Amino acid sequence: MATGIVYSIDPAPVGANPTSGQVQQDETGDIFQFTDPNFPNTGLALNAQCTFDIVTSPKDPTLSYATNLQPLVLSPPQSITGPYTGNITANVGDVYTISTAAAVVTGNVTINGGKVIVDQNAQINGSINVSGDGIMVARGGGQVKGGVVMSSGGSLKVVNKGKVTGNISVSQAGRMIVGNANGPGFITGTVDIQKIRAFDITAGSSITGQ
Numbered sequence: 001m002a003t004g005i006v007y008s009i010d011p012a013p014v015g016a017n018p019t020s021g022q023v024q025q026d027e028t029g030d031i032f033q034f035t036d037p038n039f040p041n042t043g044l045a046l047n048a049q050c051t052f053d054i055v056t057s058p059k060d061p062t063l064s065y066a067t068n069l070q071p072l073v074l075s076p077p078q079s080i081t082g083p084y085t086g087n088i089t090a091n092v093g094d095v096y097t098i099s100t101a102a103a104v105v106t107g108n109v110t111i112n113g114g115k116v117i118v119d120q121n122a123q124i125n126g127s128i129n130v131s132g133d134g135i136m137v138a139r140g141g142g143q144v145k146g147g148v149v150m151s152s153g154g155s156l157k158v159v160n161k162g163k164v165t166g167n168i169s170v171s172q173a174g175r176m177i178v179g180n181a182n183g184p185g186f187i188t189g190t191v192d193i194q195k196i197r198a199f200d201i202t203a204g205s206s207i208t209g210q
Contacts, residue, residue, distance in 0.1 A: 001113045002113075003093070006046055019036055021039075023066045032064060034066040051069070080105060083106075085106045087107040090114025092114060100120050101121040111128070115137065128146060128166075129149045129151075131152035133155070135157060138158045138162030143164070148169070149168075151173060153172070157177040160184075170193040176200070184202060184203075191207055
């Protein structure tokens with residue numbers, strides 16, 4: 001289940017409620033069309049935070065759309081700014097931010113629809129498993145030193161001098177972003193891709209694994 005906002009709502013005929021529009025996924029920026037007869041019952045309005053399922057069009061496997069929109073229930077944000085030993089699990093609505101050079105996480109990270117950000121020269125010394133349309137973000141010099149597995153729509157964003165030194169395995173994933181307008185991203189492990197919706201890499205970014 002992905003998270004994002006209601007990006008637009010299509011006008012409905014006079015006397016009817018709107019049931020279609022667009023959603024924008026958190027962090028990736030991907031925009032998906034939606035048609036959902038239950039949308040008027042969700043209470044969602046323009047720019048409201050929401051969850052949604054991303055499914056492949058049965059008519060065109062290269063296209064995806066959103067369905068099952070619901071209001072997003074956010075958990076209290078989790079911030080790690082010092083040494084931490086233990087595993088982390090981020091489900092839908094969970095956001096973990098690991099920041100400052102003193103923040104060294106020793107443990108494995110499981111992202112099942114949530115989000116984990118490693119920032120400001122922090123590092124994770126463990127494996128990362130991203131699924132359920134969740135996302136792992138390495139930015140601002142943040143480093144992931146373990147392997148990364150992406151499946152079930154999971155996404156990875158490595159930008160603004162973020163770095164992944166472990167190997168990356170991708171199957172049925174969402175989006176992989178290496179570098180953006182804020183700066184390049186660096187991957188020094190191998191990258192094995194079976195199926196991914198989109199893959200972006202900017203000039204100045206690098207993937208150097210063999």
